[in-house]
Amino acid sequence: MNQATRRSRQTAIRLFAQEYMDADLPEEGAGEYDPSFVITKLGAKVNRALVGGVIDRVERRETESGSFYTAHLRDPTGTHRFEVASFQPELHADIEEILNRFESGDRFLMLLVGRARWFETEDGGMFTSFRAEEFSIVDKDLYTHWLVEASEATLRRLDAFEASMESDLTPAALESAGVPSDLIDGMVLARGHYGEFDTENYRVGILQSLSMATGSDVIIEAPSPQPTLEQATEPTEEVAQAPAPTGDVSEVLLETIRMKDDGGGVDYDTLVHAAVMAGHSREDAEDAIDNLRDIEGSIIEPRFSFFRLTPE
Amino acid sequence: MHSIQSFPCSYRLDTLPLNVGETMSDDGRYATQIAVVKEECKDADETEIIKEFKRYEEEFLIPPEDALRSVIRKFQIAAGQEVSTISSRSRPAIAEKKVTKFSELKDDDKNVTIEVAVVSYIPKIQTVRGEERQIAYGWVEDSPWEGERERWDFTDWGDHSQNLTPGSVVRLEGVSVNFWNDRRSININRPSRVTVLKEGGQPVTKISDEPVPISEAGEAEGIVSVVARVLSKKDDQIVKKDGSGTLDIVRGRLADPSGTIGFISWRDFNHEVGSLIKIDRAQIRRFRDTPEINIGDLTKIEPFHDSSFASMDDLQSVNRSTISELRDGARDIEITVQVENWQARTFTNADGEEKTVRSGDVMDPTGRCRLTSWGEMNPEPGAFLHLKGARVQFWQGSPDLVIDSVEQVIDLSDPPWDTIDPSDHWVDVNLTELVNGGSRRGIRTSGTVVSIANNSGIIERCPECRRVMRDGVCAEPRCANLGPLRGEEDVRLRFVLDDGISNASTLIGKEATEALIGMDQSQIKDAIDANTRGGFIATLRERFLARKIHINGRAIVDNQGAILLVESAELDTRTPEEAANEVMSHWGVVL
Numbered sequence: 001m002n003q004a005t006r007r008s009r010q011t012a013i014r015l016f017a018q019e020y021m022d023a024d025l026p027e028e029g030a031g032e033y034d035p036s037f038v039i040t041k042l043g044a045k046v047n048r049a050l051v052g053g054v055i056d057r058v059e060r061r062e063t064e065s066g067s068f069y070t071a072h073l074r075d076p077t078g079t080h081r082f083e084v085a086s087f088q089p090e091l092h093a094d095i096e097e098i099l100n101r102f103e104s105g106d107r108f109l110m111l112l113v114g115r116a117r118w119f120e121t122e123d124g125g126m127f128t129s130f131r132a133e134e135f136s137i138v139d140k141d142l143y144t145h146w147l148v149e150a151s152e153a154t155l156r157r158l159d160a161f162e163a164s165m166e167s168d169l170t171p172a173a174l175e176s177a178g179v180p181s182d183l184i185d186g187m188v189l190a191r192g193h194y195g196e197f198d199t200e201n202y203r204v205g206i207l208q209s210l211s212m213a214t215g216s217d218v219i220i221e222a223p224s225p226q227p228t229l230e231q232a233t234e235p236t237e238e239v240a241q242a243p244a245p246t247g248d249v250s251e252v253l254l255e256t257i258r259m260k261d262d263g264g265g266v267d268y269d270t271l272v273h274a275a276v277m278a279g280h281s282r283e284d285a286e287d288a289i290d291n292l293r294d295i296e297g298s299i300i301e302p303r304f305s306f307f308r309l310t311p312e
Numbered sequence: 313m314h315s316i317q318s319f320p321c322s323y324r325l326d327t328l329p330l331n332v333g334e335t336m337s338d339d340g341r342y343a344t345q346i347a348v349v350k351e352e353c354k355d356a357d358e359t360e361i362i363k364e365f366k367r368y369e370e371e372f373l374i375p376p377e378d379a380l381r382s383v384i385r386k387f388q389i390a391a392g393q394e395v396s397t398i399s400s401r402s403r404p405a406i407a408e409k410k411v412t413k414f415s416e417l418k419d420d421d422k423n424v425t426i427e428v429a430v431v432s433y434i435p436k437i438q439t440v441r442g443e444e445r446q447i448a449y450g451w452v453e454d455s456p457w458e459g460e461r462e463r464w465d466f467t468d469w470g471d472h473s474q475n476l477t478p479g480s481v482v483r484l485e486g487v488s489v490n491f492w493n494d495r496r497s498i499n500i501n502r503p504s505r506v507t508v509l510k511e512g513g514q515p516v517t518k519i520s521d522e523p524v525p526i527s528e529a530g531e532a533e534g535i536v537s538v539v540a541r542v543l544s545k546k547d548d549q550i551v552k553k554d555g556s557g558t559l560d561i562v563r564g565r566l567a568d569p570s571g572t573i574g575f576i577s578w579r580d581f582n583h584e585v586g587s588l589i590k591i592d593r594a595q596i597r598r599f600r601d602t603p604e605i606n607i608g609d610l611t612k613i614e615p616f617h618d619s620s621f622a623s624m625d626d627l628q629s630v631n632r633s634t635i636s637e638l639r640d641g642a643r644d645i646e647i648t649v650q651v652e653n654w655q656a657r658t659f660t661n662a663d664g665e666e667k668t669v670r671s672g673d674v675m676d677p678t679g680r681c682r683l684t685s686w687g688e689m690n691p692e693p694g695a696f697l698h699l700k701g702a703r704v705q706f707w708q709g710s711p712d713l714v715i716d717s718v719e720q721v722i723d724l725s726d727p728p729w730d731t732i733d734p735s736d737h738w739v740d741v742n743l744t745e746l747v748n749g750g751s752r753r754g755i756r757t758s759g760t761v762v763s764i765a766n767n768s769g770i771i772e773r774c775p776e777c778r779r780v781m782r783d784g785v786c787a788e789p790r791c792a793n794l795g796p797l798r799g800e801e802d803v804r805l806r807f808v809l810d811d812g813i814s815n816a817s818t819l820i821g822k823e824a825t826e827a828l829i830g831m832d833q834s835q836i837k838d839a840i841d842a843n844t845r846g847g848f849i850a851t852l853r854e855r856f857l858a859r860k861i862h863i864n865g866r867a868i869v870d871n872q873g874a875i876l877l878v879e880s881a882e883l884d885t886r887t888p889e890e891a892a893n894e895v896m897s898h899w900g901v902v903l
Binding site: 012013024026052111120136137180182215269 | 887
């Protein structure tokens with residue numbers, strides 16, 4: 001982007017949850033009004049995105065400055081987290097309606113335009129989410145159109161990524177290798193930051209989405225262990241008031257996995273709940289899980305949202 | 313392992329680590345998941361559970377193993393079982409702590425700003441979950457400018473290697489103190505900022521004198537070198553603004569096989585039209601949106617010998633423009649157009665002279681624009697004109713061709729293309745090409761609606777200047793001075809269209825809006841009255857957010873982005889299956 005177009009509106013990147021969740025490279029704008037980005041492994045520079053999925057969680061929290069909402073949308077590859085802030089009252093009526101429908105047991109598909117947000121832990125772990133700008137409840141037809149758009153955008157990035165593997169990591173070399181100009185900047189940053197990874201993982205969501213859209217009766221599943229009874233979530237209770245923290249949050253998490261993992265892993269909510277029961281905040285628990293997984297490497301996430309101790 | 317594939321990538325399922333199952337009509341395949349759900353929610357009805365898993369699988373595209381958590385939560389809520397709602401303890405923002413010495417820091421300080429000297433920087437690759445990450449550790453010292461220094465360890469988690477070269481002095485912002493084993497050290501995190509205050513090593517700069525193609529020179533900033541043929545030149549004079557006289561200059565045009573570019577020489581330019589020259593270290597400057605090569609005191613020009621370089625005849629054809637290529641401020645344009653209509657208008661200028669200006673709408677296969685002539689000519693609609701030495705002026709955001717004398721015009725008897733029907737002449741341009749080009753009329757493009765402005769629907773226009781009024785007030789000072797004005801209601805939609813690569817603000821006027829949403833002005837007004845403006849916008853959002861639409865209209869492009877002025881709009885009618893098949897054939901995906 002040249003200087004003249006810097007202030008113009010950021011384009012909404014289409015991407016699946018997995019690619020966004022995997023991202024841990026932020027780029028903060030240098031000046032006050034410069035946009036910030038989350039850069040994915042495939043080189044997408046995400047400031048604004050168009051994402052979708054089935055509603056999977058909506059919560060209202062009361063803060064001193066007003067109501068604040070967090071919600072999850074699940075697409076075929078994972079979960080998009082988004083929030084509606086207390087200073088976005090224009091969205092509160094709509095999100096309240098969604099909260100009510102959700103709490104009454106309704107599940108439905110949504111599409112969302114949001115701005116990238118991230119949260120970092122002390123030691124470099126990162127958590128990506130969106131702040132909602134506009135959203136709406138959609139039918140399966142429109143959702144499937146989005147799946148196709150997200151598939152195409154991901155295919156385009158995969159193609160650019162593969163082209164970049166045979167090229168020097170300079171803008172000129174990437175351009176002559178066939179990387180489209182909108183992806184060059186992000187590709188240089190992504191390739192310089194992320195280590196090797198298997199791009200095949202990103203194709204699963206594409207193939208699922210396209211086979212869904214074409215009505216193909218082939219079911220595509222990522223390899224995953226069969227669920228077991230032991231994997232079920234622990235019964236949960238209302239936590240009225242968080243007691244004073246007991247012990248280190250990481251220790252609580254590791255101990256919980258040690259106790260409850262019978263081979264299938266312990267799910268995310270159980271871990272967060274255990275940490276909260278021990279008096280830690282939800283944010284700390286979420287950070288600590290990321291930290292244990294990404295930095296210390298002491299736990300692994302063999303499939304989305306289920307955690308095991310790293311084998312000795 | 314990376315699988316490296318050649319373009320276009322194509323893959324088949326059998327190359328993927330996937331399980332391809334068959335659709336089973338038997339609901340028994342949910343048995344494992346049902347058991348888990350019943351364990352958690354004793355009273356849940358099995359048929360309901362099956363229905364839910366089916367719905368997740370078929371409607372939301374979530375396979376049963378992955379839907380487990382969501383389904384359990386749903387039945388817990390339905391059964392009145394409390395699902396942990398966790399009271400939030402919001403994280404207080406940590407105030408920035410600015411210090412000059414390490415001794416001022418406490419064990420748990422965060423968001424610290426300090427200036428330090430970098431003593432050493434040792435990168436290290438750490439493998440986490442099969443992924444390689446670069447971190448680094450080393451020493452930094454406080455009080456880098458004067459006085460006694462203290463040395464601490466640091467760890468760089470954020471790969472700031474570019475800015476942390478040994479020997480440099482840097483300002484660290486957003487770093488934190490790490491206290492471990494009775495030792496304090498600095499954590500430089502990913503969001504931390506590192507600003508270089510004094511360079512460590514010598515920065516290496518390289519200035520290239522390699523000539524570049526003219527098409528590239530036109531995109532460049534600063535100093536360039538080109539090899540080109542002189543296409544035209546003429547002596548000109550510039551009147552100095554301070555009234556101290558005039559300056560002799562030479563204007564003209566250069567060409568190579570990649571394109572043409574205008575030049576201004578601020579000193580003698582003794583190269584004939586047709587000669588091939590190498591211009592070293594000229595400067596690119598922009599007149600409005602048009603780049604020009606400036607030849608000044610530092611520029612070196614010498615004859616260049618290359619018998620295979622494109623001839624004048626070849627280059628003349630490069631110089632021919634199309635309407636889509638016109639940019640504000642361009643000069644010396646050679647172009648062929650088809651006339652749609654023609655008018656003459658007489659007016660009295662500031663000196664009291666009566667003048668006539670003639671103008672009309674013209675077209676070519678790439679779009680439409682207006683043509684203004686200061687010479688007397690009266691072409692018939694449908695005539696083909698070949699123009700030479702035309703210039704481009706912007707009028708209301710669109711490039712207009714201007715000619716100053718009829719000698720610049722040749723009326724063509726041989727049509728260069730099949731006559732275009734002006735009533736249905738829309739040129740397909742994809743959104744990204746449109747946004748990266750210049751302003752254009754007569755285009756057709758498409759994009760997905762990613763924003764619906766809250767002032768869509770009924771607006772009030774100032775009766776004096778037609779601008780949109782806010783809260784009954786016109787922002788135009790001369791109208792505001794007229795006292796309270798009664799606005800005239802009009803209909804308009806403001807969307808943002810976005811194709812995932814580019815985006816454009818989109819204004820849809822009254823007729824196009826009424827046709828698109830199937831409501832006329834009074835119905836829209838009734839809907840807003842009955843349902844509030846917010847409610848009306850919500851219905852628009854339900855109908856249009858994330859939908860692809862096609863528009864006919866014109867584009868105004870400037871450095872703030874692009875605005876589409878829509879004459880007609882319609883929803884994309886493809887089915888998801890058709891869209892998916894297009895994607896699969898384009899990218900070579902085989903299911």
